[in-house]
């Protein structure tokens with residue numbers, strides 16, 4: 001290339017240091033891939049394991065033999081972790097799903113959230129230990145990033161244990177409340193129950209995950225998606 005002329009792709013080389021930092025970080029994390037851990041929690045029998053199962057059937061339950069109808073509906077009795085590696089357009093995602101035993105069946109349900117809270121804390125502690133260790137480059141992030149909290153469609157809003165459970169977790173993890181088995185309700189029942197649940201969540205000071213505002217320069221599809229997700233959780237629906 002003659003002096004004064006710039007070869008294509010040379011733009012990158014013009015800036016070194018601070019200005020290229022976002023690019024460097026971006027490139028590095030895309031290369032390394034991402035860890036994401038999703039947890040499901042809530043009362044027993046609301047369909048937590050069924051959701052996990054139906055979302056990731058092929059990979060998660062690959063080596064599981066088929067059971068007959070009676071055997072198939074089994075209660076989850078301990079915290080179980082399933083991991084699947086996903087790759088999309090060259091970006092790797094290591095997705096971990098944590099299934100937890102539902103509460104409500106034991107004689108004493110007080111502190112039913114304890115083992116789940118302990119599990120979350122342990123992952124924080126492990127990450128902290130790894131970060132303080134010598135081999136910091138290849139830390140696997142097992143912290144629980146999101147918790148889908150299942151709420152019964154048969155009650156009137158939240159049950160006392162729901163309030164207790166979510167309050168025990170809301171400062172540790174992003175909670176997304178889910179109205180379970182909504183297919184058993186009519187659309188207007190769904191609206192009413194969601195409204196009641198939202199009111200109670202506010203009333204009890206439970207902090208649930210808020211979708212962040214999207215930038216004005218995002219593309220239209222993304223904006224639309226963001227709007228839909230928000231309207232399902234935040235906005236009050238009028239019938």
Ligand SMILES: Nc1nc2c(ncn2[C@@H]2O[C@H](COP(=O)(O)OP(=O)(O)OP(=O)(O)O)[C@@H](O)[C@H]2O)c(=O)[nH]1
Pocket residue numbers: 042043044045046047048049050051073074075076077100101102103180181182183184
């Ligand atoms: N109508 C309806 N039934 C469902 C749905 N999801 C699951 N079920 C049924 O609910 C029952 C309990 O489902 P599970 O997935 O075992 O519930 P769970 O929340 O994992 O229960 P625990 O492991 O005891 O905490 C099963 O018979 C499922 O077939 C749903 O979306 N709608």
Ligand SMILES: [Mg+2]
Pocket residue numbers: 048049050074075076099100101102
């Ligand atoms: Mg289960």
